[in-house]
Every structure is written in structure tokens, then in C-alpha cells.
Amino acid sequence: MSEIEKNEAERQARYTPAEIEPKWQARWDAAPDLYAADAHDAGKPKFYCLEMLPYPSGQLHMGHVRNYAIGDALARHMWMRGYNVLHPMGWDAFGLPAENAALKNNTPPREWTLSNIDAMKKQMRRMGLSYDWSAEVTTCLPDYYRWNQWFFVKMFEKGLAYRKKSKVNWCPDCQTVLANEQVINGRCWRHEDTIVEQRDLTQWFFRITQYADELLSGLDKLEGWPEKVRTMQRNWIGRSEGTLVSFAVDGEVKADCSTITVFTTRVDTIFGATSVQLAPEHALAKAFAAEDAELAAKIEALLDEQQKAREADDLGGIEKHGINTGRFAVNPFTGEKxxxxxxxxxLADYGTGAIMSVPAHDERDFEFATKYGLGIKRVIAPKKGGEPELPFTAEDDAVLIDSGEWTGLGCVEAQRKMAAAAKAKGFGEPTVTYRLKDWGVSRQRYWGTPIPMVYCQNGHEGVEPGGVVALPESALPVLLPAQVEITQEGGSPLGRVPEFLNTTCPVCGGPARRETDTMDTFVDSSWYFYRYTDAKNDTAPFSSDKANYWFPIDQYIGGVEHAILHLIYSRFWTKVMRDLGLINNDEPAERLFTQGMVIKDGAKMSKSKGNVVSPDDMIARYGADATRMYALFAAPPDRDLEWQEEGVAGISRFLGRVYRFATKYVDVVRDGRKPHIVGRTEVDQKLLRSLHQTIAKITQDFSGRWHFNTSIAAIMSLINETVAAESAIDAEQASPAAVAEIIRNLILLLAPFAPFFASELWEQIGEEGVVFRTPWPVADEELAREDEIEVPVQVNGKLVNVIKLPADSDQEAIKTVALADDKVKARVEGKSIVKVIVVPGKLVNLVVK
RNA sequence: GCCCGGAUGGUGAAAUCGGCAGACACAGCGGACUUAAAAUCCGCAGACCUUUACCGGUCGUGGGGGUUCAAGUCCCCCUCCGGGCACCA
Known part of the structure; x- marks a missing residue:
């Protein structure tokens, strides 16, 4: 062989992702139907595989890479298993960063966003992700957001969208309102240093609380969701059963201030109530303040305190303060003042904003009463008697004392009976309160879906002047004006665009002003996955037939940071759409998987820490296959993953090993594919056994725990073993058929993890067709079976030796061999065997004395 | 304070049902090939003790206790780390 030929041969034997990957990417890009889902009469079972859509920041980060590597492996695997797979991708493209970029670079938000999408789509293609781009959804385009508007009108008609004036969370940086869910520790979810202020504004809300009970009870059925996410949602909904009790206000008061309704979960303790406590913002507190300037000032001070604590996120930490209003209320159960x-x-916004204070049986009330010398009256005692230290808050195995006719009842029983009695007598009722609040969706920003409402200036029948009128479907979409000056001050930018603002009333034709707020971007992501099933529909958000075929999502994959926000809104939206008759499913996703974070040097990657690893760099250095595979190999997908570049290099070496081995035996594989059955050699049997054990393991990993780190480790072991047998293969101690079977299946096993690599080798060994549409290999149990087993033998629980036996040995035979073993004998000598434990297939343990 | 996770070699991790702790990698060390290097291949590798060496022994899955023939795995208590909720009446 000449020097040049030798170099050429070496070059070919070398794994070169920089050549292989672009070659296959070009081929795939030229085949737009490659990943298209089949029409829904395909006669195959369907599988909807979904990863959370990204915000188009312009750059994929490692968290995306990990998320998509998991989803892509699953989608490809399911294709190979014969499923009709829907695997779409889209863009959560509205939102504030586009406006910030506009301010900074003077680029219109639309342009900025669309060019980011272009860039990220390129990165996704470079990664070799199997998306059906014909179903792409971009939420900032009118063909999508018009349906947000359509839904908004439907919800308005059903009373699910409404306007109210309320205290809202205002982020001074975003210059807009935030939903409760977007306030984290009193700070903005996008600006971790910005304290959220409270402002009074009239806002649009979605009545998510109407579905609170269903959102809660539905969690019990979501067995394919992580328990952690379900718990977080349960806490967020915060259902609490209790009783409303009205206390009459003593003395002269205005008619609408004559009672105080308190919410309590412990109505059984009401005989111990020694005061009524109002929130500083309670209507009655305001009414009292109006008559007493001194009191007003004090209440104002309390309010300030609360406000500051809320802003500093230390609501739980402030010292309890109170003011005696000098007024009295009458306990309806006892008649006491x-x-x-x-x-x-x-808190004004929980329950009724008023409580009855029972110091003996509530820690907070106890603290308060002790401070101000208020009465403390014991009305609950342990069933078994005694006077435990106060506050005594137990309700199980506890009974009422000194509580009139209720004395002697168990607490839980008393709660039920006393609530019923309150109702019968007209001063109360059992009730349920929630921590969950209605979803505030108005945003005073430009880059979002315009709310499709107008205010009819003159009014008409049924609508007072300035009243709200919903736009009819024919008037949709309300397009976002292209030319808008974006500034950071002065409320909604749309209010400064007269052509947008001024319109006519769709009912009376008179002058009208448009709503200038836009929708929260979580509206966009609440239903985007339905649009994927019918992305080009221009007469409806999607066809019910198509949605009903694909839904629920079989597997949803994303970060746990969306456990509450996105995932609770999505569930709500699904229930609303079901009640609108659009779909049949109650929940959007059958199974949810939350992957761990990608970290570097022990911390989350962030620009400020300077520990960001760029996917582009990794791909440039090691290729997309190695980068993706490392993301799956370095840790199980639900755990945090520490990014170590050396590890990516290791995967690259592994792929090189496979590549060299497979290409070396291309001719053998081609030869071995010919259907000639010959006897299996010993080497064949050994290698085929490992192969089929590996197939079984990986198949199981895909359907169960998703521990792809061990799947990949198993493939590594297989190739290690096969390469170790190379000299035997070269000596023709293995049959070409066996070598072919191993190489062929090895490629198939790698296809979900390393699609470029698998495609290249598939072609090189002379296979036709698309490797990731080739049926997934089926493990042959017969071939996988071990004919010899290794059985560890312990004496008193300590390992002494490992004996080899035929696989079909029975207990007695195993015992005999174990007892005959020299090392075992030496250990047992001079002692008596008390017990012999033989666990077939596991071990032998001799208990000796 | 309450509710979830988690803690295993120098590092990432494995052990799926109570049955050989550390698979598979990374980093490291030694060797082969090479004029040399890269690449590749082979080997060593939990800690400690013993030993010239082989062999052998003891300890070891955050800490303490328990159940069991047998515990990383089950039970009780505790520490630390991460996450969620938190005057929610």
C-alpha cells in the first residue's frame, strides 16, 4: 500500500463529525416530510412527544440541548417502534425582551424576534432534531394570536374573562402588571433584584378559580406527572375548608357595616374567641377610620408596615402589631361582646380579610393576645384529659370544653355540626377558600396579543357610555400596529397610537376606543400544543378531530421551573376548551417529565457567573451527536447535570471506536447479510448473548425509567466486548452473519441518541432506507440467556468466593457445589453450619457458628 | 415552621424487587506503537493494614441506632445541601 493510499484509508477510518453531520443535515433539510406525522388514519398507534417551546432569545443554551436531546431520543425510538409520532416545535415569541432589544438596538420587536427564530432554528437543525417543521407555531404572528383573541371573546361571553379594579403587582422595570404566579419572593420573575410594587388598576382577569376544585382533584389522576409537581400545584391552589361566621357590630353603625364576616377553619374553637381582627384594608376598618382621624393614621401605619414587609418578602417575619378600634362585635354562638x-x-386578600382570634388554640393569636393582654380562654382539651401548654392547636383526639351545648364533642365533628348550625340560624355557613386567585392577564406592554375589546364611548342599549364591547369574530384579528414608539414610561405603548386606539363600536357604529393592554404571554403557551395538530387552520384554532386524535400529549418534557405557571394555566385552558366543546380530554398531558438543570462548576450557568458553555462551541468541537449524547450520559435526565467538556470528548472517542470497528468490517457485514445459516461459533454465541441482553436493557430503559446514562453505558460495554473479540473475528472464529447482526443492531441502538452517526454508518454498511425508521430490534430471549451463572458464596454475610454453575442448576445443586468449594471449606472448618440460604440466581449464604 | 428531593471513590455516576458496593465514563498513573508527538491499543486504580512480592486481612455508600442470614436499599433519630410553600386564619 502506498503512503498516499494508507493516509486515505486512515482518514476514512476516522470519525469526522464535521464532515458527516453537515452532509446528513443537508439531506434531511431536503426531505421536508422526513419527520411529518402521518394523517390520523394511519392505522398505527399515535404518540405525541412534546418538549416545551423556547422563548426565541436568539441562542440555544445547554438546558435546551438537554431537553431536546431527551425528547428527540424518545421520538426517534417511538418511530422505530412503529408509532405514528407527532414531534413539533414552535416559538413562545411574544414578551418583553423583544421590547428591550428594540430600545437598545432600535430594531422593531417583530424583526428582532423573527431573526432570532431563524438563528435558533438553524441551531436546532444543526443538532439534528426530528421536528416536523410543517407544524411550526410562532405565537407572535397574527395567524396564531388571532386565536388568543378568539378564545378571549369566548371566555368573555362565558363570563370567564372579566374586568375588575384590584391591587396588582407592578414591576417598575417591566413597567407592567405581573400575575401572582410571576411574583417570586416579592420580586419580579424576570428581574430578580426588582421589588414588586402594589398598584390599584382595572385589569382583565380569567376566572381560573372557577376551576379550582377540578384543577385540584384532577391532580390525583395525573399519575404520569412527578409527585413534586403535583404537590406544588396542590399547595398553590391551597384549598381550605372552613366556616364563615358573621359577628354583629355592636353600637351604631351604617347599614353596610353592621356585620363582620370571619373565615375560620376552627369554628369549634369559637367559644374561645376573645377578639375580632381586621386586615388594615378591610372595609369596616376604613369605615371606622373615616370617623376617627387618629385611628385612621394608626391604621395607615399598619398598612405601611404590611406593605414594606411584603415588598421585602418578610411577611412572616414582621412583629405583630394591632390597634383596638374601641368597637365591639357580638359572637353569635355565645352572645359575648x-x-x-x-x-x-x-391579610386582606385571603378569606374575608377578617378573623376571630382564639389565643388559646392558635399560635399567632396567642402571640398577639399575650402582647396586648387580651383574654385567653381554653375551650379545647385532649380527649384523655389534662391541661396542655397553650396554645394547644391539636384537633385530633381533642374535645370541646366550656362550649355550651357543644361541650364534649370531638373537634372535627363539632366543626361540621357548628357550621351547619350557623347556617340554620342564618349567621354563617360552611365554605371553601382557595389561595389561588383569578389570573390577571392584562399587560401594559406592546409586544403581546391585543385584547379584542373596545369601549363604546356613547354607549348603546345594554352598554353604558364607555362600556366594554367584545369584538365579533369577523373583526379579528386585531393586528398589532407595526409602527409603535417603544418607551419605558407612560403605560401601554398602544395607547399612543391613534390609528389603533380610535375605532368604532361594532354594535352601534359610534366612536370607540380600543383596549390598549395586551395579554400575558402565558396565554400563548397555554394552548400552543393544540395548534400543532392543525397549525395552518385559518377557520378555527384547530380542528377538533385532529386534536382529539392526538390528545392528550403522551409525553411532555420540560424544566421544573414551569411546574406552577405554565402547567397550571395549560390545565385550566384545556378544561375551558373542553367546556367550549372543542376537545374531549380533561388534561393536556398524560405524562410529564421534568429534567434537571445543566450546571457548571456547581452552579447554574449564567452570564454573570461566566460559566456558560455554548452549544455551538461543543458542536463545533465534538459534533452534535457527541454533544447530545453527553447530555444524556452524564446523569440520569431528572437530576442536575454537571457539564464537563472532557466528558464530551469521551463520548466522541467512544463514537470513534464504534466507527472504526464498523467500517473495518463493512465487507463482512455485507457478506454476512446474505441469508446463509451456518452453525454458531463460541465467539458468535458470546457476542450475540451480550447484544441481545443490551437490546433488552435499552428497550426497557425507554419504556421505564429513562435512565439513558445506563443505556449508553450498556452500549459502551457491548462495543468494548466486541472490540476485545477483534482478533478472534479476524481469525475467522466468528461467522460473518454474527458480525453483521452485531454491527447492524449496534447502529440501530445508537440511532435515537446519535442520528447523524447512525445514518452515516447505516449507509456505509450498505443498508438502504432511513435508519431511524427501521424497526427497533427485538431482543431474542433464547440468545440472551446465560448458560453459566456466577453465584457468590458468603459465610456469615461475607463474600468468600464466586462459583460458576450451569444456569439451570437447582437449589440443591448450588448448595452442593458451594459446600464443596475449597475456600468455603476452609472458612467453615471447625464450625457448625447453622443455616444455608440459597437464593437462586442471586447468592448462597452460609450461617456458621 | 411545614412539604418534597438529595448526600456513594480524585470527578460524573451504577447497583431497577433486601442479595458480589463502585458498572460505564472522566481525570490520573504505567506500558505498547512512534525518531518524537498526536491518535490508537493494553494494563492499574475506594481507603487502610500486612507483605520483598504474591497471598491475605480490616474498614467503607453524610452521622447514630434498629430489623434481617444479608441493608446504599427497609424502620427510628440527627446533620448538611437543593427546591417548594409559609402570619393562608
């Missing part, structure tokens, strides 16, 4: 106080620890 108790003082009315205003407390800084009472």
Missing part, C-alpha cells in the same frame, strides 16, 4: 382590632398580620 368581643373587641374589634385591626392587625398587621391579617
Amino acid at each position: 368581643v373587641p374589634i382590632w385591626v392587625g398587621n398580620y391579617i
